[in-house]
Structure formats: C-alpha cells, structure tokens
Amino acid sequence: MALPAPQHAFDLKQTISASRLVGLWRMLTGFRGAYLLATLSLGVAAVSKTGTYLLLRRFVDHTLGNAEAMASLPWIALAFVGLALFEGGFTFLSGRLAAFTAEGIARRLRDYLFDHIQRLPFTYHDRTQTGDLIERSTSDVDALRRFFADQAIAAGRITLLFAVNLSALVMLNVKLGLFSIAVVPLIVVLSYFFFRRVSKAYEAYQEQEAKLSTTLQENLTGVRVVKAFARQAYEREKFDRDNWEKFRRGRRLLRMHAFFWPASDVLCGAQLLAGFYLAALMTMDGQITLGTYLAYAGMVVWLIFPMRNLARLIVQMSTGVVSHGRVAEIIKVEKEPLAEGRHEPVGPLRGEVVFENVAFAYDGSGRVLRDISFRCEPGQTVALLGATGSGKSSLVNLLPRFYEYTGGSLRIDGVELRDYPRHYLRRQIGIVEQEPFLFSRSVRENITYGVGREVPQEEIEAAARAAAIHDVVVGFPSGYDTLVGEKGVTLSGGQKQRVAIARTLLKDPRILILDDSTSSVDTETEAAIRAALDRLMEGRTTFIIAHRIPTVMRADLILVLEGGEIVQRGTHSELLSQPGIYRQIYQVQARIDQEVSQEVDRVVT
C-alpha cells in the first residue's frame, strides 16, 4: 500500500553550516517564535518567583505586628497563591513551548534522516556501518532533542533566575548583593571542569558496558561452539575480566561524584552561611530591615546552588553540539536523484540489453569491469560464471543503476541507460538474491512489498503457488498473516528465496537478475526452486549469476568472467567443446556429483 510521503516544507540540507552554532540556529527554523516565547515565559516566571520574596519582605515589615494592616492579611495570603499561579503558569507555558519545539525538530529530523538514508547511493552504504547510521539517527537525534527541550531551556532558566534575583538583591542592598556572589565564578569554573572530566569517565564506563554486551552476545550466539570445544572456563574468565573492568570504571566514576558533591556543597554552604551572617549583622545594625533579611535568605539560594547545574548543562550541551555535527555529516551527503532522466517510456521495456566496451570502477579504486561487450535480445537468458570478485555482481548491479558505469555504452531498448530515471528502471527490473532480504512483516506484506497497489488475495496466492511457497505458507500458524522473522516464523534459506520469487512474480518486471544459490538446499527444495525460477524467467530477459553448471546449461549466452573481463563466451555446447575455465569447472563438478551419489549408494544399501 503506497502512502503519500509527508511534504517537508523545509529541506534540512539548508541547516548545514561550517559553524556548529549557526547549524543549531538553522535547525530551529519554523520554531523560532515558539522558542522565543518559551524563553520570555521563563523570564516572567523568574520575576514572579522573586516577587514572592519581595512580598514576603513587605509582609514581615509592614503587616506583621501592625494591627491596622491585619485586615490585609487574607489579601497577602491570596497574593502568595496568585504569584505562585503566575509563576507556575508561565513555567508550564515555557515547558510546553520548549517541548513543542524540541519534539517538532526531532520528528522532522527523524523523518528526514529516514528518507535521506534510503535515498543515499550504494557507494555511501558500502562504506558505512549500519550500526553507526542507526546510532546517529536515534541517539544523536535524541541528544539534539534534549538540547532544545531540557538543556538550553534549563540553562536559560538558571541564567534568568540568577539575573533577576541578583538585580533584586542589588536593589535591596548593593553590598550584600555583591558579597553573595563572590564564590559563584569559582563554583562555575570548578563544576565545569568536574563535569567535563565526569563526562569522559562516563563515556569510558559506557564503552566498557558496550564491550561487555558484545562479549556476552558473542558468547550466547556462539554457545554451541563454546560447548562443543569445552571452552566455558575460558569464556568465563573473559567475561569476568570485562565485567570487573566495568565495575572498576563504575567505581572510579562514583568516587569522582562522591568527592565533588560534598566538596561543592561545602563551598556553596560556606558562601550561604557567610551571607546569612553578614545580613544578620546588617539587620541588627539597622542597615536593612528584617523583611529584607528574609527576602535575602530566600533569594540567595537561587544565586548559588543552581550554578553547579549551569556548569553541568554547559558540558551536556557540548555533547548536543557534537551530536548535531554527527547528524549533519549524514545530511551533507548527496542523495540519488531517483526521478531524474531524459527518457521515461510510458509502457514497460522490451528488454533488449546491449553492453559496449562498458567499464566500471568504484570511487578511487582500480577497475572492476573492463571492456564488457555483449548483446542480449528480449526474453533471452545470459548466465554469468566466474570466481568471487570476478565482477559478476558488479556487472548486474549496473542495470538498475545501483552504480554508474564509468566508461563505454550500456543501452536498453536502444536508449543509453543513464537517460532512464532510476525509479523507472528499478520498476522494470526484478532481483532475486542469493540470501533474499525479507522484512519483519507478514508473509503477505513481504510478497506484495514491491507493488504500489492493493493486491487481491487470489493474485497473491497465484504468485505464491507459482513460486512453490503457497503450501508452506498455508501451514504457518496464521497463514499469509504470519509474521516473518524474530517475532514470527523463521524461514529457511530456500523458503526465503521462494517468497522472494513470489515477490518478483507479482512485480512482473521485464528484466530479471537472479543469483543462483540452490547449492545450499537439499535436492527436494532445489527442484521446487528450479521449477519456480523457470516460471519466473518465462518471457523475461534474465541475467543469472551462476555457481553450478546445470543452471547455466540452458542459457542463450554464457559469459565467463575473470578479473573483470569476459574470458569466454558462448552456449554450453560451444564452451564445452573448447579448452578453458568452463570445461574445467564442468569436469570438477561432474566428478563431485558422481562421487556423492556413489557414496550414498554404498551407505544406504
């Protein structure tokens, strides 16, 4: 079922900038108003909080002990609640707007990355680890989300509270106000260095945790081997080593925390107490009122303790900046233009393929294919034979424009391949791989995966029957709705391949690329797959990457490749009649088959 792609009004490519801060600012596009409002709300909330202390001052100095003012007591009590409501309301507003911004940015980024990655060329995917891409698309996006949702906003809050409270204190009494923040720069600097060290120690700890997980996973997936070789003691020791190292790193991290928090508590506490003492003396001397003392005692807390957190936030925000850089690295890479091409026929291809001196090389490496020339009429079958690395896969990969040929001419139906849009070509070409990739969806969804329309059940079943998989599917717990993969049934290699054949049958392409790999399945399955493949190949131009002679025998043209060049070409009978690789392979395989059948006969009888 094809769903309309959401329209991204804003191409994140525009956020790329040499300056990381500019990049983050551009990420905010579309949310700047909301984020500005979130910051302003914080300011209002901070003012309200300080207002509470100033009200307390008024209450102590003018209302308490003043019989005439007692009538206003309920109003003052109400004003306390009112200020709290004001503060709470704006805190909430700010939080909500920040969440709106951060979640919105994260969602836009997730969608963008998902789409961007699936449109990146193979040359990119070949040199990039899947785990790394996933890590960037999830953890780094989340780090960026936290940057906007929590860190930047919390840092803003602390800064605003500091500014508002300090101004209020200075207004109350300049000397007291300035005295109270004497230690603040020291706290900020110390905390900054501490959190920087802690974040490194934490990374080391996480690294060890990941290492431990890997050790564990390797042991569990290879448990049969471990047991067969009686290596349990060795494995135990290995795991214990990693486990102990993790404990050690955890202890180190905790020791750092155990020293920092009480030490900075003492620093902050000493400043606080000195302030209390000075303010108390000033009150006794009549320099400030008792109400001012109380307001001071309330506000000064907001000047000192949050400073440790400001330093922590600054350190955390720097990881957010790093994450942004890691995400931007993906965004920077150019996508494959799928729809670009001068020639897009209305109907299907006929399937005539002509290679003329085609050459191909991966970026910056030596030639992979050179001087490939042959011709194939619609509906014909071309078999490719050769050792690993001889260029068979590279050759067929050129057809759907997974890679671009670097020399010569490649024409389908007389039109240069480069002139077809990639999407058009890929709809016309079907591929059945050696190890077909199935998605963890139902069998039905896997079969209909390549067709962008609703497919009636009969059609699915017809394809499945032709692919000799229908009977197997019906035997599953929920038939065609059975999930494939970890959460459902595990399919054998042969079953997967037949599902892939059904998938390709339904897609009905004009050109087929088959990776023949019936070698790993038993003879019964092999026969079923062979029959299914025959039905699939009917009337389509077919390229077979072959490993075994029987597959090749019926091809219209056999190409033997070696080192990226065609070294032999012809039909089976032609090639068998001349000396060369083909005849050698044929003889070796025939001998093996004969030996096996003799052995079976001897054992069974």
Added chain:
Amino acid sequence: MSLHDFDEEEHSGRVTGRTVLRILAQARPHWKWVLGFLLTVALVSFQDAFFTYLGKQIIDEGIAAGDRSALLRIVSLYGALILVQAVAVFTFIYLAGVLGERIQYDLRRRMFDHLQELSFSYYDRTPVGWLMARVTSDTERIAQLVTWGLLDSTWGLLNVFTAMVFMTIINWRLALVVLAILPILLLVAAQFQKRILAEFRAVRRANSRITASYNENITGVRVVKALAREEANLGEFSRLSGDMYRSSYRAAWLSALFLPAVQMVSAVALGSVVWFGGVQANAGEMTIGGIQAFIAYITLMLWPIQDLARVYAEMQHAVASAERVFALIDTRPEVVDRPGASDPGSVRGRVEFEHVDFFYEKGKPVLRDSASRSNPERLSRWWGRPAEESRRSLTCSAGSTSPKAA
C-alpha cells in the same frame, strides 16, 4: 515455552514479598554497606531539617533578640554541621554507588556462569536478545533498587517525617494545617506521575519500533531501492515517528505541568501559613523565624513527594526484572553428568550407539533405537535427507542434548 513469553511485559511487577526478600538477599553479603548508607542518608535528612531550624534561630534568637553572641554561636554550629554533612554525603554516595556496581557485577557473573551450563534445548527456545536483556538491563534495575531505590525512599520518607516533627515543635496547630494538605499533595503527585510514566512507556515502545525500522530499512536498503519502495516506506515511517511525537510531546508537557501543579498545592499551604501564622504572630504565638521555617519545610517536603511515584514505579520494574532474572538462575540444565562421572582426560574415539532414543518434544521422537559403531580411524558419516538428522545425532553424542526415552 511459547514465543509470547518473551514479550517485554513491563508491568508484571506486582510487588510480591518473596521476590522482594530475594532481591534484598542480594545485598546481604554487603549488609554493612547497606547499613552504612542508610544511616548516613538518615543523618543527611535530619540535618537538612535542622539547618532550616537553625535558620529560624538566627532570626528569632539572633536578629530579633539582638544577641550577637547567640548569632555567632548558631552560625558556628551551622558551619560545623555543613562539614559533618559533607562527610555524610560523601559516604552515602560512595557506599550506595559502589555497592550498586558490585551487586551488578555479582549478578552478571553468576548469570553468565549459569548460562554456560544450560543445555542446547534452552538456547533453542530462548532468543539471544531476551537473554541479553536479562543479563544487562535487568541486573542494573535490581542493583538500582537495592541501592538508590532503598536510599531514595528512606530519604524521602525521613524528609517528610523530620519536617513534620520540626514543624510540630515550632507550632503544632500550623503543623496540622500542613498535614491536612499533605494527602492532596500526594494524590496530585501520584496521579501525575502515573500518567507521565504511561506516556514515557509509550515513548520507549515507539522508540524501539523506530530503531527497528531504521535497522530494517538500512540493512534491506538494496531491496528497498530495487523495489522502489522509498515513498511508501517513508509514509509508514512517518506514522511511527508521528506516534512517537505525540507520546513524547504529551509526556513532556505533562511533566511541565506537574511541577507547577505541585507548587500550586504547596502555595495554598504557604498561603494558609502566612494567614494563620500572621494572625498568631500578632497574638504573639508565632515568631517571624517560625513562619520562615514553615515555608522552608514545605519546600523541603516537596521534593520527595514529587519523586515518590517515580521511585515506586521503578521498584515495580525492578521486581519484574528480578522475577525474570531469578527464573533464569533457577533454570536447571537438562544435560547433567551422571553422579560419579569422571573425566578420563582423553578418549580414543570409539563411539557406540545402542538403542538410543531422542526427542525435542515429547511424543515426537527424532531418533529411535539408533545403533551404530564407529572406529577412531574412520570419520563416520551419516547421510540423510534432510541433512538435519545427521547433525542431530552428532550433537547428541557430544552430550549437548541429552538422550531421552521416547
């Protein structure tokens, strides 16, 4: 065991006494550490309340009384206690933290060693990912419960308790007013936390679906490209990311509402204190320092109350984790040596099968009455279709899957 047993059910955690006792037993070898951090955190909690009381004394006995020597005495005591508290904070962070790491280490080691003993049949029906989660995240949760969970709840309850005690000492009538508001505060906090936690669970579920989706689309990118599925896949993905957006946004703004809501309730308490306290102060029954102390105590109580629901939910998770971990540890290996089995050091390699039966599932024999003899000189081969059969016989003789009577 069916596949459904491996679903990550997060809330099977009904707190049952037996499991909790067994969890606590994990800390028994280190009971001195536990006692150490519980005592120090109690000291810290008491001191926090006492600091506020000293703040009141600075006002009442120092400033209001105009007594400079009293002021100096109170401030000196305050300063000394700051140092004592620093030592206490150091002790409980170190003890609880290191103990948590230690319990994790112990549990993981025990589980790993145990996993080496379990039979192939156990691995046949248990996904590796499930086992990984038990050894990694579940042990972490258990360790957290025995250390920080225990510490947080002790600290929280003590904070509320000591604050109430000091308030009662200062002014019992006003303390009653605060006590009346306390249940409302608890109720509001619990309701909020329940909803927020539910949203966060939804976020985690959405997140793992999104990760799976990335993983599949990247590993299967060849098929995606070959079948030109890009647009349809983006459509499906953006539904997932939309789900995540909604849960995540909801969780975030509920959290943003939570603190102000709790503060509002406490503001009502504050307003009452100002009103009644003001009336009492005019009648000479309440000091200004007293009013200030009440305001501080109400703030002091807020933190643990806000946190209570979270700590409780984490305890539930930890209990669920513990149940799974203990189930794994309690699994007996199916292949066990006969009593008195000895290790000959090396064997010559003559293998005899005599009437060997074997099954994976009762009633479905795989091998029946197998007999065969092999000589060390010759590599014996089993030919069969499908080839599975011969591999089974081999694993059977290696002692990985035990022969059973069919």
